[in-house]
Amino acid sequence: MRWQPARLDPTGDNGWALVHCQQGFLFDHRGVLFPRDWLKRLNLPLISEQGLGYFEGEPVFLFELAHQAEVPGASWQGLRQFMLQDEDVDRFRMLGFAAQIGTWVNQHRFCGRCGQPMRQHPSERAMQCSACGIHHYPRISPSMIVLVTRGDELLLARSPRFAPGVYSTLAGFVEPGESVEQCVIREVQEEVGVAIHTPHYICSQGWPFPHSLMLGFHAEYAGGDIVIQPEEIEDAGWFHIERLPALPAPKSIARYLIELYLARRSGAAEPMLPS
Structure with a gap:
């Protein structure tokens, strides 16, 4: 299996990254994975960065954006189009997982109990409110x-x-x-x-x-x-x-x-x- 979910530490610049917003992914002629250090040099409207796992042994992270920004040489495509066009099952599983994590992060930026900003939990895939302590895990x-x-x-x-x-x-x-x-x-x-x-x-x-x-x-x-x-x-x-x-x-x-x-x-x- 070429795709393996895992919780990765987002500190550092190594690895590859997917760029996601509103059920769409950024892609170019090379595919959907971009050098992570290159993306960090762009002025992207970043909401959150999440460590997703490994694709073909390489670490993969997710850049969740507030809106679909323009990137030279790249375009946006919806997840359903990738499902219809992509014969690579492992790649679609990776995109599906990324879409769910990105949507969850975007929808839990603020606490539903007290309204304070949420932050990533340091040891779990969860969003945590520092004010009232509530945790939110990926929704299924x-x-x-x-x-x-x-x-x-x-x-x-x-x-x-x-x-x-x-x-x-x-x-x-x-x-x-x-x-x-x-x-x-x-x-x-x-x-x-x-x-x-x-x-x-x-x-x-x-x-x-x-x-x-x-x-x-x-x-x-x-x-x-x-x-x-x-x-x-x-x-x-x-x-x-x-x-x-x-x-x-x-x-x-x-x-x-x-x-x-x-x-x-x-x-x-x-x-x-x-x-």
Whole structure:
């Protein structure tokens, strides 16, 4: 594995750095990693610097910026575009981790209890308030994603946020006090109005948009007609396995759930788990 997260001391100038702001990364013709000492000579609107880990044995740090500054010879690109274009799984895992850490740091610059500035904890990956002592650790929001099936048909839906023509599985965030299985049943009922049998867990994927852990399920249709939740769903329907619409990106857990079901239905080899 070429990417290994680790907590690194940001003192000194050695190593490489990623530059992140608002789910976007700075890149040039050489890629997304820049010499750290060179970046420090630029007048960047730096919020925080975080030690991330090692890529191909070299230390990597994160420069989290207040806004997307112009850097000669470089451009900004969104994390989703890197996911769609980059075949390098380890590099995308590094970018996903960096995006989550950068978002967390940006959102915890001030204490939510007393309003005082937060600072990095000296021995943990945490933000600490010197005034009241509260700690904030990187945020992970549990969410579920489920493929609902009815024999040779898949229940797929599209959000207004999707690329044109793309349909996907159903997803939603876990509410306080409920299990993930309860969340699956509730979200399916809310979003498309149908009932399902007991959902079965398949796999999970860290989903850095911006800080979710997606827990993937499969569930069989139990009854009811599709009635979409208009504020969440633009369209939904049953699609035969031989007449599927445009599907989510190959690296996504949604695509994996679909391809896994298709493979099991046909007896083909099962796809690789998403990284």
